[in-house]
Amino acid sequence: MASAPASPPPPKVLLVRREVAAHPRQRFYLAEVLVGLRVTAGHFFRNMGRWMRGQKGAVTYQWPEDRRPLASRLRSLHRLVRRDDGSPRCVACMMCETVCPAHCIYIVAGEHPNPDVEKYPTRFDIDLGKCVFCGFCVEACPEDAIRMDTGILEFSAFSREGLVYSKDVLLALEPAGADGLPTMAPPAALVRRGFE
Amino acid sequence: MVDLGIAFARVAFIMGFVLNLGGLLTWVERKQSAVMQDRVGANRASILGFRLFGLFHPLADALKMLTKEDFMPARADRVLFLVAPVASVFFALSGFATIPFGDVLQVGGREISLQAVELNAGVLYVFAMLSMGVYGVVLAGWASANNFALLGGQRAAALMISAEVAIGASIMGVCMVYGSLDLQEIARGQGAYWGGVIPKWGLLTQPLGFVLFLTAGIATTKRAPFDFPEGESEIIGYNVEYSGMKFGMFLMADFVETVVVAGMTTALFLGGWQVPWLFRDGFHLPGGLLIGLPHLVVVLLQVGAFVTKVVAMVWFLMLIRWTLPRFRYDQAMRLGWLGLLPLAVLNIVLTAAVLLL
Numbered sequence: 001m002a003s004a005p006a007s008p009p010p011p012k013v014l015l016v017r018r019e020v021a022a023h024p025r026q027r028f029y030l031a032e033v034l035v036g037l038r039v040t041a042g043h044f045f046r047n048m049g050r051w052m053r054g055q056k057g058a059v060t061y062q063w064p065e066d067r068r069p070l071a072s073r074l075r076s077l078h079r080l081v082r083r084d085d086g087s088p089r090c091v092a093c094m095m096c097e098t099v100c101p102a103h104c105i106y107i108v109a110g111e112h113p114n115p116d117v118e119k120y121p122t123r124f125d126i127d128l129g130k131c132v133f134c135g136f137c138v139e140a141c142p143e144d145a146i147r148m149d150t151g152i153l154e155f156s157a158f159s160r161e162g163l164v165y166s167k168d169v170l171l172a173l174e175p176a177g178a179d180g181l182p183t184m185a186p187p188a189a190l191v192r193r194g195f196e
Numbered sequence: 197m198v199d200l201g202i203a204f205a206r207v208a209f210i211m212g213f214v215l216n217l218g219g220l221l222t223w224v225e226r227k228q229s230a231v232m233q234d235r236v237g238a239n240r241a242s243i244l245g246f247r248l249f250g251l252f253h254p255l256a257d258a259l260k261m262l263t264k265e266d267f268m269p270a271r272a273d274r275v276l277f278l279v280a281p282v283a284s285v286f287f288a289l290s291g292f293a294t295i296p297f298g299d300v301l302q303v304g305g306r307e308i309s310l311q312a313v314e315l316n317a318g319v320l321y322v323f324a325m326l327s328m329g330v331y332g333v334v335l336a337g338w339a340s341a342n343n344f345a346l347l348g349g350q351r352a353a354a355l356m357i358s359a360e361v362a363i364g365a366s367i368m369g370v371c372m373v374y375g376s377l378d379l380q381e382i383a384r385g386q387g388a389y390w391g392g393v394i395p396k397w398g399l400l401t402q403p404l405g406f407v408l409f410l411t412a413g414i415a416t417t418k419r420a421p422f423d424f425p426e427g428e429s430e431i432i433g434y435n436v437e438y439s440g441m442k443f444g445m446f447l448m449a450d451f452v453e454t455v456v457v458a459g460m461t462t463a464l465f466l467g468g469w470q471v472p473w474l475f476r477d478g479f480h481l482p483g484g485l486l487i488g489l490p491h492l493v494v495v496l497l498q499v500g501a502f503v504t505k506v507v508a509m510v511w512f513l514m515l516i517r518w519t520l521p522r523f524r525y526d527q528a529m530r531l532g533w534l535g536l537l538p539l540a541v542l543n544i545v546l547t548a549a550v551l552l553l
Contacts, residue, residue: 041232057234060236
């Protein structure tokens, strides 16, 4: 009978006592306390001095009164671009709906009275609860009909339905100003649901 | 009748000063820590749109604590559970009674010593009240029927013993130099000068005692870096079962103790109400120049100096509280017994030797 394979020897338990050898100054502690106090007191007086001179001492942006500058390429809330007559530039080609990785765009196409335009969206919903803000819809659009340049970042809602933006709401949105900040308040939740 | 009125006025001044400063410390704590850490700090509480640098936050805090659910564990000791926060605040508040906030005020032939209670053993009284404060914490830990709370109370007791021994020993040096246990006498003694120029403040006559007293004093306030009775990240502490204003009273007691320690440090080491070169008749500048001042102005200057020193000391205690991380339990014990106590004894011996020579 072959004996059972020898089990590996049990690992040696090593009692390692890790003690970082402290510098005598650190062991005395009081000197290090003073070093620490110098750092914190330095911050205190520097910030108080800035405050006295009317400058900003803190790194905080006091939202919502005080907004951070936004990058011009930032992808914010979508909007549908309008033609001169106020109708959507969108021709319901379904490119954005197809490319959307989150499947958050829902379009129903209708026949446009102008035969040159052929189609227009009778419904254009974006579910922001699903949207990942990748910007593919903007890239895919052949008509430059959808943009993410409103600068609006605050579009919370109390329900999932409240995050579904309909065509009318998206059409009414305006692009951000030159400073990248929104030129209009985010639409109210009830309007978004189309309950007007 | 007049005596009663005077006594009442003195107590009212001290209570008003300590309670207001203690209440204000919640604001100071938030704002000072914020400024030290490049933040803004609490500033959202507003009345009619006025925010006033967040000064309404203490009011909002009190309102919140008064309206919160007042919870008591089913197995708690009902009486002790109620007594604990009261004891904590009571001993903290009464600690300030013998600390002088000015010299003698002369009104209508009377000489009023500006302190709430004239006691010839004032140092011992403050010391006793600071020590008694631990009863509130230990009772809270015991009465909560919660092991974490009990652990916190036990830690507080251990901390208090190791810190109080050092605090008592470090005060002795000051008492020896100024030859009195009366805080008013000690404050007067610090009005002497070396060569008529350098004031004999406790900070200069007892530098080692100052450091020891400050360290042990911070320990008695149970705040960081000695906040392991609370230790909110590990055992939550003696106040774990407390909510509402009962919890607020423990918070209040900590802040008031900070004020008491600041006042005690001022009285013992920073010259109390002394303004350099200010005597009862005005300034005697080192060059021999005399600027005469009326009595009332002198008294107001002294009280102002005392308040300024206490506020500066509170600022310094806050600075320490927001700079140093918490000691481990055994580290603080070692610091108390093997660091502070031998040094305090050494301080006594050195002081005695210097005084004899």
